[in-house]
Amino acid sequence: MEEQLESTLESVDHAEEQVLREAREMGFDEDAQHEIGISLRECMVNAVVHGNRYNARKKVHFGVARIPAGLEILVGDEGDGFQISEVPDPLAQENLLRQSGRGVMMIRAFMDEFDIRSRQPSGTEIRMVKYLANA
Amino acid sequence: MSVKITTRQVGDVTVVDAAGRITLGDGASTFRDTVKDLLAGGQKKLLLNLAEVSYIDSSGIGELVSGFTTVTNQGGQVKLLNLTKRVQDLLQITKLYTVFEVFEDEATAVRSYK
Numbered sequence: 001m002e003e004q005l006e007s008t009l010e011s012v013d014h015a016e017e018q019v020l021r022e023a024r025e026m027g028f029d030e031d032a033q034h035e036i037g038i039s040l041r042e043c044m045v046n047a048v049v050h051g052n053r054y055n056a057r058k059k060v061h062f063g064v065a066r067i068p069a070g071l072e073i074l075v076g077d078e079g080d081g082f083q084i085s086e087v088p089d090p091l092a093q094e095n096l097l098r099q100s101g102r103g104v105m106m107i108r109a110f111m112d113e114f115d116i117r118s119r120q121p122s123g124t125e126i127r128m129v130k131y132l133a134n135a
Numbered sequence: 136m137s138v139k140i141t142t143r144q145v146g147d148v149t150v151v152d153a154a155g156r157i158t159l160g161d162g163a164s165t166f167r168d169t170v171k172d173l174l175a176g177g178q179k180k181l182l183l184n185l186a187e188v189s190y191i192d193s194s195g196i197g198e199l200v201s202g203f204t205t206v207t208n209q210g211g212q213v214k215l216l217n218l219t220k221r222v223q224d225l226l227q228i229t230k231l232y233t234v235f236e237v238f239e240d241e242a243t244a245v246r247s248y249k
Contacts, residue, residue, distance in 0.1 A: 099197040
């Protein structure tokens with residue numbers, strides 16, 4: 001399933017509902033559902049807030065699919081692009097008290113695959129996968 | 136469900152009981168406003184009871200850290216009480232367990248303030 005969503009926080013809630021419903025139906029346990037849900041929110045918030053900057057003319061491209069290994073989620077924005085190397089290491093002592101910059105690290109901790117790539121003509125797409133233990 | 140916050144006084148410590156989700160939008164800003172109001176009222180010994188907090192995203196974590204920094208810079212203390220396993224895991228992942236003092240018992244937590 002693929003959707004083009006408005007750049008709003010309501011879209012974050014909508015995408016979370018879709019993904020959690022899919023995860024439940026696939027048989028992910030509650031802890032895994034929580035990890036999928038939080039990772040999805042982090043991606044969507046990045047796309048809406050940092051990528052599209054709430055711009056009503058820009059869409060968030062959201063997709064969720066069952067694949068042999070488990071659940072695959074795609075979230076793309078139409079922003080100016082994002083260099084992951086520019087995000088300060090949130091675990092470095094000098095950055096521990098920063099207010100932001102922990103989203104990607106949390107996704108990496110919770111999901112089994114995480115890829116980030118540029119979208120054409122502009123923006124960023126994140127692909128992440130959570131393995132289903134008995135898939 | 137967004138976050139619901141109530142406060143109560145135990146001696147000179149203000150216990151902030153939070154329930155629900157601390158996420159970008161309502162939850163995180165409600166939390167920020169509560170800490171701001173308490174500081175404005177001169178309450179600088181804050182114990183955040185997160186027993187009923189089911190979910191914190193990175194924005195919520197950011198508000199916890201921001202509250203900690205603001206209160207500490209004004210000579211106060213912020214400590215955490217009753218973390219659920221999921222919030223505990225988040226503090227491990229983000230290494231913030233090295234920043235916050237965490238308690239499982241309210242009386243012990245209240246006694247720990249200087």
